[in-house]
Amino acid sequence: xxxxxxxxxxxxxxxxxxxGSFVILGGVHFFATRRYDAQAADTxxxxxxxxxxxxxxxxMLVTFLHLGNPxxxxxxxxxxxxxxxxxxxxxxxxxxxGGAVFAFMQWRKISTATIRNTIGLVVAxxxxxxxxxxxxxxxxxxxPAWNSPATVVTFFITTLLLGSLAVxxxxxxxxxxxxxxxxxxxxDTQFDILSTTLRWIVLISLVLLGVQFVVIPLYLANLAExxxxxAMASISLILDQGGALFALRLILLFVGAGIFSIFMYxxxxxxxxxxxxxxxxxxxxxxxxxxxxxxxxxxxxxxIRIGM
Amino acid sequence: MxxxxxxxxxxxxxxxxxxxxxxxxxxxxxxxxxxxxxVAEYTGGEWVTNPDGTVEQNVFAYYTSxxxxxxxxPICVEVCPTQAMHQRExxxxxxxxxxxxxxxxxxxxxxxxxxxxxxEVGVMTKCNFCYDYLDEGQxxxxxxxxxxxxxxxxxxxxxxxxxxxxxxxxxxxxxDITEPNLVIEPHHNAKPIGSPSGKLINPEEV
Numbered sequence: 001x002x003x004x005x006x007x008x009x010x011x012x013x014x015x016x017x018x019x020g021s022f023v024i025l026g027g028v029h030f031f032a033t034r035r036y037d038a039q040a041a042d043t044x045x046x047x048x049x050x051x052x053x054x055x056x057x058x059x060m061l062v063t064f065l066h067l068g069n070p071x072x073x074x075x076x077x078x079x080x081x082x083x084x085x086x087x088x089x090x091x092x093x094x095x096x097x098g099g100a101v102f103a104f105m106q107w108r109k110i111s112t113a114t115i116r117n118t119i120g121l122v123v124a125x126x127x128x129x130x131x132x133x134x135x136x137x138x139x140x141x142x143x144p145a146w147n148s149p150a151t152v153v154t155f156f157i158t159t160l161l162l163g164s165l166a167v168x169x170x171x172x173x174x175x176x177x178x179x180x181x182x183x184x185x186x187x188d189t190q191f192d193i194l195s196t197t198l199r200w201i202v203l204i205s206l207v208l209l210g211v212q213f214v215v216i217p218l219y220l221a222n223l224a225e226x227x228x229x230x231a232m233a234s235i236s237l238i239l240d241q242g243g244a245l246f247a248l249r250l251i252l253l254f255v256g257a258g259i260f261s262i263f264m265y266x267x268x269x270x271x272x273x274x275x276x277x278x279x280x281x282x283x284x285x286x287x288x289x290x291x292x293x294x295x296x297x298x299x300x301x302x303x304i305r306i307g308m
Numbered sequence: 309m310x311x312x313x314x315x316x317x318x319x320x321x322x323x324x325x326x327x328x329x330x331x332x333x334x335x336x337x338x339x340x341x342x343x344x345x346x347v348a349e350y351t352g353g354e355w356v357t358n359p360d361g362t363v364e365q366n367v368f369a370y371y372t373s374x375x376x377x378x379x380x381x382p383i384c385v386e387v388c389p390t391q392a393m394h395q396r397e398x399x400x401x402x403x404x405x406x407x408x409x410x411x412x413x414x415x416x417x418x419x420x421x422x423x424x425x426x427x428e429v430g431v432m433t434k435c436n437f438c439y440d441y442l443d444e445g446q447x448x449x450x451x452x453x454x455x456x457x458x459x460x461x462x463x464x465x466x467x468x469x470x471x472x473x474x475x476x477x478x479x480x481x482x483x484d485i486t487e488p489n490l491v492i493e494p495h496h497n498a499k500p501i502g503s504p505s506g507k508l509i510n511p512e513e514v
Binding site (some may be wrong): 073085 | 346348374383385386387388389390391392407408409410411412413416417418419420421425427429430431432479480481482485502507508514
């Protein structure tokens with residue numbers, strides 16, 4: 001493992017989290033607007049939206065650490081015809097700029113809600129395309145450990161799982177902050193938005209957790225079945241050398257997305273237990289974030305190319 | 309369309325002296341850790357019990373000298389985000405070091421380990437078929453250096469017509485991934501790709 005692969009671990013994980021947050025936030029905002037009104041829907045989601053910005057910029061900056069010659073970086077978008085890496089970089093740039101424009105318009109309430117929603121929808125679609133292209137980058141015919149549908153599925157699980165839990169944490173944090181400052185308009189409505197959102201986030205987490213726990217054994221079994229020297233070496237890197245980290249990843253994922261989520265669901269029965277909801281939301285997010293970073297570490301670590 | 313260049317490697321003549329590797333390194337003044345041409349040592353064997361109860365070994369070893377194969381379907385060119393990696397009319401795959409960003413994606417993709425990262429300059433480097441020598445009518449340094457006449461170059465169509473089409477033996481990857489412009493005369497002990505009967509024993513050198 002080269003030290004500069006940390007930049008790829010951080011970039012892919014954080015960028016996927018940002019895309020997931022943007023998409024989930026869009027969904028929450030859409031339903032909250034239909035149920036109440038745009039103003040009520042904006043209260044919790046606008047702050048969460050603004051938090052995505054610095055995270056994305058950090059992720060983009062980190063990628064420069066991966067380059068041997070960062071001064072040439074702008075050239076990375078010049079082979080869109082055949083290079084998925086070029087497409088990934090281009091989509092990441094468009095997502096970053098589009099997201100920034102949308103967040104600014106939403107913050108300052110520039111233009112009409114319809115136009116803002118349309119822009120938001122386009123940016124969300126670009127984000128999902130970005131995650132797709134990120135996965136395609138790793139589908140190299142020369143790397144059996146990466147060249148699997150599991151790469152695509154896992155990248156989308158990371159996107160939606162981390163996105164959901166990040167939005168969940170941001171909502172509780174914002175809710176408690178505004179309530180603490182007695183700055184929360186129509187708190188019944190806001191608690192309803194908070195609790196409905198978190199219930200959905202718990203359901204999404206549990207489903208994704210289930211899918212992940214099906215995909216991982218299928219992936220390993222498929223890799224073992226290929227039986228090539230490179231495939232077997234990759235399995236060994238995951239299960240032998242990386243065995244402890246792999247186990248830790250699964251445990252953190254199960255506890256974070258599974259157990260903490262279920263307790264979070266139960267804590268939503270009463271507004272008075274919001275503090276407990278917060279602790280559970282932050283813990284679930286932290287556990288899953290660490291789990292995903294470990295998973296991504298093992299993903300890069302398991303890279304063995306065929307040939308010589 | 310100009311004729312494509314390729315290498316012909318005769319494994320039955322190679323002694324594993326690595327003069328090709330050293331000549332390449334010297335000619336292009338490559339730093340430590342960067343070896344555009346490398347010689348893989350592939351060996352295997354075990355104890356075999358004969359019908360009469362005696363036991364003997366069937367140990368084997370052979371060498372494969374590999375640089376860039378200037379493939380017909382170069383995966384490095386396909387995946388390069390900058391177009392720094394490009395292919396000339398004559399088939400030579402080159403990296404434009406003034407454009408390369410040093411992302412090392414081609415290094416992940418190439419199953420022959422041809423594109424190599426030069427830490428000193430932060431960009432990828434690779435075999436350029438000694439195109440400057442070719443312009444002067446000389447052979448590439450590796451070909452010229454081979455004392456056992458195991459390594460040749462030329463128009464790949466002519467090489468194939470003369471020596472056949474084989475381009476994959478262990479420990480090389482399957483040829484259909486990149487369609488290398490390489491012809492191999494296999495050693496009599498040569499194993500098919502992916503064979504479990506031997507292994508590369510000098511991985512730190514290749």
